[in-house]
Amino acid sequence: MKLGKRRKLLEAHPFCCFCGGATPSLTIDHVPNRACFPQRQFPDGFEFPACQLCQDASRKDEQVFSFMVHLSDQNPANRDRDMAKNAISGMVNNHPMLVPEVLSGANDKRRALRQLGQQRPEGLYLDRVPAVSFNPEINRPILRYASKIGLALYYREMFKVALQNYLIWSAWTQATNLKQMESFVEVSGFLPKMTIGSRTNINFGDRFRYRWSASDPEEDVEVFATTCQFGDGMVIAVLIAEDLPIEEQRSGWVSVSDLMSTDSVPGLIENPLMRDY
Secondary structure: OOHHHHHHHHHHOOEOOOOOOOOEOOEEEEOOOHHHOHHHOOOOOOEEEEOHHHHHHOHHHHHHHHHHHHHHOOOHHHOOHHHHHHHHHHHHHHOHHHOOEEOOOHHHHHHHHHHHOOOOOOOOOHHHOOOEEOOHHHHHHHHHHHHHHHHHHHHHHHOOOOOOOOEEEEEEEEOOOHHHHHHHHHHHOOOOEEEEOOOOOOOOOOOOEEEEEEOOOOOOOOEEEEEEEOOOOEEEEEEEEOOOOHHHOOOOOEEHHHHHHOOOOOOOOOOOEOOOO
16 A cells, blocks of 8 residues: 555544554554455455554464465355465464364265265265365454454444444354355345445456445444355354343354454354365
8 A cells, every 4th residue: 555545544544443443543454354365456445444453463363364265265266376375384384283184084074065065076986075174273263353354344334443342243154064154145135235345457256245234323232244255165244232231142242352362252163174276
């Protein structure tokens, strides 16, 4: 970003939109991160005011998230082998315990197919079906960064910062997981407003899109909901709400002020991936 444009953006948005609006913004954060997109060509209009702490705190989460985005996208038009190699290198160097394990046994692959709600592709022997499993710990960085995307979209669509006492909840899956995708598709059906990412002078395709909705301003409690999809692959869902009564909270709600320092966000555990890179 050019210095003049950067300065104007920070002047217009003087507070960080990720930690409750109490900290001055000192930098511009691209959310979703540029590493999520082929050739790092991110969608226009997704630059957000951030404090240095919020930008730095999510760097390693971004590595894990972008790795999953590239690995799970089934659309050949979105493949970028150099970006995928960089994502894999980042995982091996910085998150070795989260590198997926290749499934080689027939029983393991059958189990993975059942969990995904998939059938063995016609004409493909089981030993040729690509499948990996993940350490459940991978949910933590993915869900933290999914929550950061939710906060960015809240700021973009509601024109205000989610305050420190607001609560946030997130979940994720992938398009190959047909069982879990049914729930995400159902939720998306209740979110009427849709934005499709684009970039000047290139065909951005389906690389990023999201649906969202918010409660009526006259209601007692404000709730913001969004689902986002990256290509034909990774899908996230995020809920943001004012400080709800205990009896109305989902398991795993985290306050905005605690988001980057907690592991208590919920996730979809045991999420094997069918992919061949």
